Amino acid sequence: MTASAPTSVDGLEARPTPATRVTAHRRPAWHAATVAAVSPESPNARRLVLDVPTWPGNDPGQHLDLRLTAEDGYQASRSYSIASSGEAPQVVLAVDRVVDGEVSPFLVDAVEVGDALEVHGPLGGWFVWRPGASERPVQLIAGGSGIVPLVAIATAHAEAADPAPFRLLYAVRTPEDVFFRPELDRAAAAGAPLETTIVYSRVAPPGAASPAGRLTRESLARAVFPPEAGALVYVCGSTPFVEQVLRWLGELGHDTTDVRAERFGGAS
Ligand SMILES: Cc1cc2nc3c(=O)[nH]c(=O)nc-3n(C[C@H](O)[C@H](O)[C@H](O)COP(=O)(O)OP(=O)(O)OC[C@H]3O[C@@H](n4cnc5c(N)ncnc54)[C@H](O)[C@@H]3O)c2cc1C
Numbered sequence: 001m002t003a004s005a006p007t008s009v010d011g012l013e014a015r016p017t018p019a020t021r022v023t024a025h026r027r028p029a030w031h032a033a034t035v036a037a038v039s040p041e042s043p044n045a046r047r048l049v050l051d052v053p054t055w056p057g058n059d060p061g062q063h064l065d066l067r068l069t070a071e072d073g074y075q076a077s078r079s080y081s082i083a084s085s086g087e088a089p090q091v092v093l094a095v096d097r098v099v100d101g102e103v104s105p106f107l108v109d110a111v112e113v114g115d116a117l118e119v120h121g122p123l124g125g126w127f128v129w130r131p132g133a134s135e136r137p138v139q140l141i142a143g144g145s146g147i148v149p150l151v152a153i154a155t156a157h158a159e160a161a162d163p164a165p166f167r168l169l170y171a172v173r174t175p176e177d178v179f180f181r182p183e184l185d186r187a188a189a190a191g192a193p194l195e196t197t198i199v200y201s202r203v204a205p206p207g208a209a210s211p212a213g214r215l216t217r218e219s220l221a222r223a224v225f226p227p228e229a230g231a232l233v234y235v236c237g238s239t240p241f242v243e244q245v246l247r248w249l250g251e252l253g254h255d256t257t258d259v260r261a262e263r264f265g266g267a268s
Pocket of ligand 1: 011081097145262
């Protein structure tokens, strides 16, 4: 068992790693949290940095449940992936506004620095990647806000200079919708680089390798490791996006037992 160092997702204050904190002690529990910082992540999304003094740390890829309590006692909770990992008593989230949603518009538009929230976690033991676990190639596939847990994984890979070859396929609508661009640029420039392909469905930036267009089975096949590479694949995004990608991976001959999926919801 090893304690992991905090990863440097922007907005997260790096703290020394207490040698006594180990993964096995990270049992999920409720924690009081305070909003430490908010910043726009895209025109439709916001980055939230939460101070969680009792946070036990989390692995790259894990998520938490966030609970809001209204003045009349009404409560609502939703799951959010964690863009940071390691031992810091802070977590970084990125929330996309779902039109007519109950919780996400509040988090994107109304929550302010100093507001109190509650979080339950860390959660999820399957959609996790740890540096040093294996030298197998890793393929990350994100649709929209599904990039959040994959940023935690890519950042941990880059900071550990882990030798596993890493690729990211990221499907977004426009260049403005790319989350965590500084972190992705850093991961791409790291000693153990992240090979990144961004597919823009509506507007591509000048000089993009391909014109704007929806992700297809063929463009996915061009961007990801071939089935014979035996990559471990992490797919995350809305439920329809994940289901479509899983179908294509199966049709292209990928071993589905090597694929881990996280579905954020939405009609399928
Ligand atoms: C493990 C996990 C991790 C998640 N991580 C993130 C994250 O990092 N960032 C993030 O922005 N969201 C994430 N989500 C989605 C999040 O939990 C909420 O579902 C989302 O914020 C919408 O909540 P809401 O209360 O605004 O909408 P609701 O009031 O719950 O729903 C309103 C309508 O929107 C639909 N809907 C709900 N969620 C989605 C969605 N994701 N896409 C499209 N339509 C939807 C519902 O079906 C409903 O019709 C995650 C979900 C899971 C299960």
